[in-house]
Amino acid sequence: MSDEAKRRIFTMLDSDGDGVITHDEYLARVDRAASACGRDPQDPLVAAARAAHEPGRPRSGRTARPRR
Template sequence: MLDVDGDGVITREEYLSRVERVASAVGRDASHPVVAASRAAHDVVFQDMDADHDGRVTFEEYRSWVGHEAFERFCRTALGSLFDIADTDADGCLDRAEFICLRTAAGNADTDVTAAFDALDIDGDGLIHRDDYLTGIRDFVTTGSSPMAAAYGSGPLLRSPS
């Protein structure tokens, strides 16, 4: 998902392109403060992942970096900022269309976003609340146990490249 060109490494440009794709998909201008904040948050994550600071994150660097601590220190902010871009009315929730737009633009098009939405709509109100979204991703990425697991497959997102 993060290695856009499939060459086995994540470049800074690939990583930051998620911000631009989500902003474009929801019609946010690249200079909007929410987009700028997201870009800055993603840059911090990339710099932390890139252990040898060569501008490329290998699978081994990612494997060494990923986990609960990294999620709480860095990813919560970055992923929350993507949510904020998609939350164009700033109500702290995404409806089904907004969620599908976010997940597709962020690079999750090959997953069942409809099932993921249904799993994350904890109270059945037709909305995904920001905290439920971030908790679902954290639990899935770090433990593989999450409401999203049925939609995205079992096991944490720490897999070797194929």
């Protein structure tokens, strides 16, 4: 994946533009993708995607902007 593609993806995930992808911003991608595919928020697949990132899973909760 090119650096430009990585920057574009980061920009899409960093919805408030503060240079950090928070856990909430990261989870919001599940809801956006589900909506774009016409899936109900209560769909078992959507619920499973959200559950994969719930508390108890190892993560830092923050992802910094890729280096240029």
